[in-house]
Amino acid sequence: MVEIVAERFTYAVILVLMMVGLYAVIATGNLVKRMVGLSIFQTSVFLLYIATAKVFGGGPAIFDYDDLAYGTIPEDAIYANPLPHVLILTAIVVGVATLAMGLALVVRIREIYGTIEDDELSEIDHDDELKKGV
Amino acid sequence: MTGADITQYFDYLFMVMLLFIGLTIIRLQNLFAVVMLTGVYSLIAAAWFVSLGAADVAITEAAVGAGISTVLLLAAMLLTAGEAKPTSAFRHWAALVVMAAAGVAVFYALGDLPVYGAADTPANTGPGMAYIERTPDEINIPNVVTAVLASYRGFDTMGEVFVVFAAGVGVALLLNLSGRGRREEDGE
Numbered sequence: 001m002v003e004i005v006a007e008r009f010t011y012a013v014i015l016v017l018m019m020v021g022l023y024a025v026i027a028t029g030n031l032v033k034r035m036v037g038l039s040i041f042q043t044s045v046f047l048l049y050i051a052t053a054k055v056f057g058g059g060p061a062i063f064d065y066d067d068l069a070y071g072t073i074p075e076d077a078i079y080a081n082p083l084p085h086v087l088i089l090t091a092i093v094v095g096v097a098t099l100a101m102g103l104a105l106v107v108r109i110r111e112i113y114g115t116i117e118d119d120e121l122s123e124i125d126h127d128d129e130l131k132k133g134v
Numbered sequence: 135m136t137g138a139d140i141t142q143y144f145d146y147l148f149m150v151m152l153l154f155i156g157l158t159i160i161r162l163q164n165l166f167a168v169v170m171l172t173g174v175y176s177l178i179a180a181a182w183f184v185s186l187g188a189a190d191v192a193i194t195e196a197a198v199g200a201g202i203s204t205v206l207l208l209a210a211m212l213l214t215a216g217e218a219k220p221t222s223a224f225r226h227w228a229a230l231v232v233m234a235a236a237g238v239a240v241f242y243a244l245g246d247l248p249v250y251g252a253a254d255t256p257a258n259t260g261p262g263m264a265y266i267e268r269t270p271d272e273i274n275i276p277n278v279v280t281a282v283l284a285s286y287r288g289f290d291t292m293g294e295v296f297v298v299f300a301a302g303v304g305v306a307l308l309l310n311l312s313g314r315g316r317r318e319e320d321g322e
Contacts, residue, residue, distance in 0.1 A: 020156035026229035030218035061278035080187030083262035097301035
């Protein structure tokens with residue numbers, strides 16, 4: 001048990017970071033701060049993927065230019081796994097796109113309701129429905 | 135364990151910094167401070183990516199995560215509110231319960247993750263390493279990540295461009311950036 005966690009200590013801490021992001025999403029009523037919580041969660045997920053790609057003693061998967069040109073790339077060179085890096089490169093850009101979308105929604109909500117606190121928002125909605133007689 | 139590595143000490147440093155910043159963000163109510171700390175969080179994550187051997191991801195995270203995200207959040211903050219209102223104690227307890235339940239679930243799965251830093255795990259022996267072997271012959275450029283991104287998995291990148299385009303259109307429609315509907319409202 002102790003050995004299992006010790007070999008995966010980095011992942012354990014990254015999982016704690018994810019939970020910090022989750023807490024930030026739920027414990028705040030402010031919509032901008034909630035987007036911040038989501039982006040913390042997201043960055044932690046990126047860290048988890050990149051941490052699995054780590055190989056001890058290995059640097060980034062970039063060849064020496066001369067080695068490539070002359071075909072003398074050393075056989076025993078160690079590199080980090082490039083596949084998770086590619087997946088996360090895509091995820092980072094998509095993450096910013098979704099963040100922009102969420103923040104645009106928040107700005108629209110502010111324009112219409114005049115507040116971005118979710119308890120006040122549901123109160124306004126409740127009053128509106130009472131006025132309509134729903 | 136497959137032997138220690140100097141980067142493990144960097145790991146501990148970055149972990150402590152990220153945990154500290156995350157907990158500070160939860161405690162703070164001033165949105166300007168929260169947004170700035172988010173930028174710092176992304177930047178430290180980018181530094182950690184360098185130490186984990188992911189140079190390309192680090193550049194992207196520093197430019198997009200710490201740069202553009204912070205600008206977007208700042209703009210949204212300036213257009214909405216500068217201060218978050220404190221929430222009820224019930225909500226914090228509810229968040230704690232959800233967090234604990236999700237935490238137990240992910241920690242239950244922790245043992246199934248590959249050993250950190252080992253080269254012989256299933257995650258690090260499959261297609262990822264095959265790309266490194268084949269890139270010099272098939273693509274012939276030094277950076278394997280670029281080769282995979284633009285050639286082997288080019289369709290993924292194309293899909294990503296579609297997503298970014300869709301999000302851009304969505305933001306433009308939501309914020310009415312063309313200003314057409316707005317002018318009609320002014321006229322009425």
